[in-house]
Amino acid sequence: MSFVFSEENLAKIEALKLRYPSPAALSLPCLWMAQYQDGHISLEAIEVIGELIGTPPMEIYRVATFYTMFHLEPIGKYHFQLCKTLSCALCGKAEVLEHLIQRLGIRPGESSDDGKFALSQVECLGSCGTAPVMQMNDLYYENLTPEKIDAILESLEGEHR
């Protein structure tokens, strides 16, 4: 399996190179683009990125494994990331987590067999005023309750019909 950046992403990368003193700075932006493109970051993508920005692939790999948000393995399409840090814990995170586990049928750290859902507990999302909070893919869902989780899941079902 090989990895190729889309034309659009390649153009973005070239434009970004002009903004930085060194192309080496682009490892995070490139890793993001690869992840959005494939859903995860493959070793092939890491090699391509290394070549593009003149950094050894091993260094890109080191970087990719340092940051929590990069996935080197495929992960469920809808990634529920519930904040577990103090303000959320004080404001009812446990109940929301139980409900998520029940509804999704998976535990934190797992993806569903059909590849549709993934569940994680994450550290502070910086949204303590609207705790409990989760991020589902790129969007925040705040002031969560079990009912809100149900509504979110229903809207996702709607997307699939």
Place this chain on the structure above:
Amino acid sequence: MRECRIVSQKFDIYQSHKLDIAKEHGAYSSLKDAFALSPHEIVEIIKLSGLRGKGGGGAPAGAKWALMPQDGAQTSYLAVNCDESEPGTFKDRQIISKDPHLLLEGIIITCYAIRSHSAYIYIRGEYSQFAKILQEAIDEAYGAGILGADVMGLGYGVDVTIHRGAGAYICGEKSAMLESLEGKRGHPRLKPKRPEPEWYFGNPTLVNNVETITTVPYIIKHGANGYRAYGTEQSPGTLLFAISGHINKPGVYEAEFGTPMMEYINRYGGGIRGGKKLKAVIPGGASTAVLTAAEAECAILDYEHMRTIGSALGTGGMIVMDEDTDMVEALKNLLEFYHHESCGQCTPCREGTGWSDTLLGRVLDGKGSNEDIDKILELAKTMDGQTICVFAPAVAIVIRAFIGKFRDEFEARVNR
């Protein structure tokens, strides 16, 4: 307690993130005043204003700006820290989504003052929907000739680039942020012996928090004394304090330094949820020493006072805990956070955060002993002052405050 709106002036205006609406309410109006001054004069004004870094450290901003070379011989950079990840802190997010143009206005002035033409906004990866709002504001500003080769026809060019992090708390530490901005792991750098600028690919660089930079236009417009009209002598001005936890109206509310903590909690926060009694407050983000209710009663929100009571103002993000809070569980929650977020570069931190988390887990499961509690305190000692950055010393502070002030709760767990 006075109402003050320096950074949050446009927060309640509908769609104030849009350029035309922001401009109707005065956005970019300080630029003409700023460019009538020399870069050196702006640095002097910032020094006189007493503006202090609002990301948690509280270091004088003017002194930091003055470290930047003024001869223009070397390319220099501005890196704006929007890696807001300190538990209890959620203020930068309000700025970039509600008034991004005020931030951009501050960036332009700051760049001019330090003779830089490039600014990066390093924004935590999770904030992607807020980064989108900010990017739209940047695009609008480019379209209107406010950013780019010639800022509003004033003969100075500024480029602004958003750089997205990917979920590492440590990248909020300024040197780790620059490492990450260079495309590497976010490992903090050794501190220099003497004051000097930060370095980005070997070029002099200024790092400031989003809120610090967003305060700059007000100071240019109203002068150093206009800013000093708020706050205290040593902690002038205002801060976007935040409040969360067991509180009726959690949120971000701007207040001047010197405001009594309980007044803030009761007036803005609307008091403790469910009419419960207060047990403890973490005053300025998770990494500041927890205060008992009695300490919170007398606490005043400024850098100096918070230090005299053995804690710190930090980011001003208060986490309120009511009488029913289990302090052992609360500390366990924070130790899990530090365990997960230690960058792993220094052994005392990498091992200390892990072992203290594990030992407290044992106590929490009822399998611990008094020696375990003492061992956690001993680990705190090994983490304090032995590492490259202040992450581990902060963990030591957190452990000592929790166990020191609520030891009976910890001992009750082992005696069960």
